[in-house]
Amino acid sequence: MLSPLAPRDADGLLFDWDGTLVDSQSANYRAMTEALAPLGVTLERAWFDARTGLSSAEMIGALTEEGGLDLPVPVREIVARRDEHFLRQAHRIRAHPAVLEVVRTWHGRLPMAVASGGSRAVISRTMRHLPYASLFSTVVTREDVERGKPAPDIFLLAAHRLGIAPDRCAVYEDSDEGVAAALAAGMTVIDVRPHTGR
Structure with missing residues (x-):
C-alpha cells in the first residue's frame, strides 16, 4: 500500500523545516x-x-x-x-520519523530541498545533530527572499534552484501559512500534521 506521505507524481520534493522535518x-x-x-x-x-x-x-x-x-x-x-x-x-531537536523515512526513501531518486521560513544559521547548526545533513540539494530560508510564507517566494526559489517547474513539485508542510504558500506557488501539498502528532 502506498504511504499517505508518498509524493506520487512529482519531480522534486520541498520540505519545510520546523514542525515538518524536525520536532521543534x-x-x-x-x-x-x-x-x-x-x-x-x-x-x-x-x-x-x-x-x-x-x-x-x-x-x-x-x-x-x-x-x-x-x-x-x-x-x-x-x-x-x-x-x-x-x-x-x-542538540535536543529530533527528526520526525515519518518525514525522515520519506527523505531517506527518495534521496537519490528525486531532488530535494529544504524551504523554510527559519534562519539559515539555525537550520544549518541544528542539522549537524540530525541525519539530514547530506540529503538535500539546497536549503532556502527566509533570508533568501523578500517575502516569507504565506507568500510563495520561498518555495518558488527552491524549485528554481532545483531546476524543476513549480507544478512538478510536492511540498511537505505543517502550517496553514506554509500550505497557503505552496498552493500559491502552484505546487502539490502534503500536510504532515496527521503523521507528526500535531
Whole structure:
C-alpha cells in the first residue's frame, strides 16, 4: 500500500523545516518566550502555535501589531536573542520519523530541498545533530527572499534552484501559512500534521 506521505507524481520534493522535518515546536516556543520575557512581553502558547509558519521577525511583528506593543529594541535584536536561546538546545531537536523515512526513501531518486521560513544559521547548526545533513540539494530560508510564507517566494526559489517547474513539485508542510504558500506557488501539498502528532 502506498504511504499517505508518498509524493506520487512529482519531480522534486520541498520540505519545510520546523514542525515538518524536525520536532521543534516546543523548543521554538521556549526560545521566543525567553527572548521576549526581558521586554515584559508574555507569549501565549496557543497564539504561538497558530502562527508557526511565520518567520521569527514576522511573528514578532504580528505580536506587536495585534497587541499594540512598542518594543524598546529592534526586532532583529529580539530575533538574534531567540536564535541564541534556541541554539543552546539544538542538540535536543529530533527528526520526525515519518518525514525522515520519506527523505531517506527518495534521496537519490528525486531532488530535494529544504524551504523554510527559519534562519539559515539555525537550520544549518541544528542539522549537524540530525541525519539530514547530506540529503538535500539546497536549503532556502527566509533570508533568501523578500517575502516569507504565506507568500510563495520561498518555495518558488527552491524549485528554481532545483531546476524543476513549480507544478512538478510536492511540498511537505505543517502550517496553514506554509500550505497557503505552496498552493500559491502552484505546487502539490502534503500536510504532515496527521503523521507528526500535531
